[in-house]
Amino acid sequence: MYPALNDLSNSDVKLDALPCIIRYGQNKDIYSLEMEGLKNLSSIEINNIINYLLNDINGIELEYSIDRTKGNLQNCKDTD
Secondary structure (H helix, E strand, O other), X not given: OOOOOOOHHXXXXXXXXXXXXXXXXXXXXXXXXXXXXXXXOOHHHHHHHHHHHXXXXXXXXXXXXXXXXXXXXXXXXOOO
């Protein structure tokens, strides 16, 4: 229903879309339910969530840098 984040290897979710999905959510036009964004999180908190998803949930040994998170957040569009 939501973008599957527990199997990123087989997901159509792009890694560089994760910061935007976390901050602004996902609209229900793409998935059957809307996912609320967490606009109050800092870029560091979002970066920590992404690294947790990658490393601990998915077993992907990749360090997603804070600079990458900040850069992707600058390109997000607020969906409100």
